[in-house]
Amino acid sequence: MIKAKPKPLEEIIDNVKDFNKLLIAGCDGCVTVCEAGGLKEVKILAAALRLYFTQAGKQVQVDEASLTRQCEKEYLAQLSDRMDGYDAAVSLACGVGAQYLAEMYNHKIVFPGVDTCFMGVNEERGLYSERCQACGRCILAETGGICPIARCSKRMLNGPCGGSDKGKCEINPDIPCAWELIYERLKTLGQLDRFERPVEPKDWSTSRDGGPRKIVREDLRI
Amino acid sequence: MQLQKKLASGEFVILAEMEPPKGTDVVAMVANAANVKRTVDAFVIPEMSNAVMKMSSLGGALLLQSKGLETVLQCCCRDRNRLALQGDLLAAQALGVPNVMAVSGEEITHGDHHKARAVNDLDLMELLAAIQTLQKGRDLAGVDLQGAPSFLVGSTVKIPTSDAARLDEVAELDKKIATGVKFFITPPVYETAALEKFTSLLKGRPVSIIPTVLLLKSVGMARYINRLLEPKIPEDFINRIQKASDRVRECVQIAAEIITTLKNRGFNGVNISTIGWEDKLPAILAAAGLEFGG
Structure with a gap:
């Protein structure tokens, strides 16, 4: 599976600090397995951002969602009636999902919330290692x-x-x-x-x- | 240093591409360069153009420099990482190469080693910035050099045909100038209109634009270029080659006419590309009325 790790909170804050309505979009696929971008991580990031904006004295709407897979149009379409309501989205999917989300809603700014690292295995919980470089x-x-x-x-x-x-x-x-x-x-x-x-x-x-x-x-x- | 001096004084410069051999036999390369050494200000040594494996630009440049001929080294993003690029630049300067031209290189898939890996560790802008960093006495890791190079730096520029593309290319050119580029070599030019429309936007910039003059070798080659590449070759040239009793002579004549036109139109110089027909350089230069002597 694709392995990713969460981006530092400071980097995400730096990207989204000037927006007022944000969607944090997770993916139930690979990034859920490596605990970088599933619903749980969506909730953690959303809570951290709300805390940041509250402390900064700024009222910002931070909504949460997680799709079955962000690398498929059919699942991305589930956001079609919501995306217009946001200034920007943070995708916690891998680079594939984040790009496809941006491609599908190309009038919206999409920021990556994880660093996509490699295709690898779960050796143990929290220990992932590379196995394939997709050389074709x-x-x-x-x-x-x-x-x-x-x-x-x-x-x-x-x-x-x-x-x-x-x-x-x-x-x-x-x-x-x-x-x-x-x-x-x-x-x-x-x-x-x-x-x-x-x-x-x-x-x-x-x-x-x-x-x-x-x-x-x-x-x-x- | 001839090239730098002439460009600085505004004299018309003559560059000639001198392809290194695919092999170790350099007799023809050296002879072809020596034949025109009094007329050509510097020889541009392509770095495996079209991604076809040949002797490296560094090897070819050092060879000609060792014969007292001035060269322009091409350093190319495609085949070398930042260590190799920097190391080769230091070697080139230490062994006498005064000029360097940064290129990104054609795709590996266009060449004769389709299975190879492309490197592209640095892109063209990063490579130009790296050259500038070296010239300031440091490497890309920030470590002080024991002796800094001082190259005359060149790069490539496109000849855009739409207003929007022209403005984009000016912006791109300005970024390159900011990294210390002093001369730009264009793709082959057959008519000056598009190029002059572009260069009219460059007034006040401290750079030289050097158009490439490509020696057409046959009607087939011209048709191939017109099918796949820009800018297009005027049909008149193709017809002339087709009807000529001595087609090679006509090709030489056309190249010479383009050189003459460019000189008369006030360009800074020309880069003559003969891709394998370097032995025709004396004839081209003579037909263009440029001073020539072996």
Whole structure:
């Protein structure tokens, strides 16, 4: 899932302090799971903003909403009868949702309320780590199900680099060496021969390097 | 320093693009440059133009500088991060390159290494600001340099065709001037009207506008440009090439005529782009009536 973290309150206040009618719009999808932008966080942020405006002696309407997903028009449409009543919205969805909200209501100012970080897993509550960079051409079959692009600090495709220490990355000792993980996993699977095959320079054209991407699935389109 | 001096004194400058080879054989490159060294004020060394892998601009520039020829290094956002860009700029200046031109670079997908990753760590404005920071004696991390570079800095400018686009481009150009840019090279020019309409808005600005003169190589090339690019090549030029008994000679003649027109119209200079036909430079310069000697 997409992982995000709440933006500092000061940054959000700086963005919205001159407006009088605000909507705080959460998303019940990924950002709810990582507790950055769901209904609970909407209520916390709205309460904090109300407190700020009260202390500042300013009367500001701060309303709350959370949509099933902000990355789908059908759910964004649920705000259609309300948006005209606001000067601006703070979206607690990921960057995808925040953009789609702004796209759908393009006459309204939309501020991001979270910093979208990566696609990753919930290791524990409050501990999320990256697993995929959406490069557009998955190589997990070759690497024991562990992605060196997302998990090796140097994105090496023919690792390891030789700098790891006791299984930890030389760049950040809190991160496991992806290539050590790959080696151990391939050993467990009896596939160490894959480890020994050199990999050609990757085709990055399917990644962001090829420009903004779009999937067209003719089989699904009506 | 010839380029800087001539631009400062208002003399007509002649730049010529000199493509480095795709390979290590630099004999032709050096010979083509040496052939016109008395006429050309500085050689612009493209940094893998059209995203086609070649010898780097830094390599080509150092090579020609080592032969006593003045060059304009192109530094390009596409292939290098801020460390590499700064490091190359320091190397270029330390080894004698006096001029630099910042470009953003064509998309990787337009070139011959479609699978490569583009870097674009700095955008064009950030790169220009980085050059200025280096010239003030610091790097982008704020650390003092042991010797600061002092380049004559150039960049690119578009030739807008609508009033709104012209104003946008003037605003863009002003931002670049604020970062220390002294000369601007335009896309290929075939007729001066649109360019003059634009340059009339630039009066009072302390910069030189140097139009590019592209050597057309064939009718096919001209048609291709007119299909995909702006500005368009006048049909008259295409017809002349088509009807000519010696088409190469006609292409050279057309380039020379454009140079002459630009000179007569009071432009600061020209940048002659021959993309692979650098051996035609002597003929172009001679046909344009510019002083020439090997």
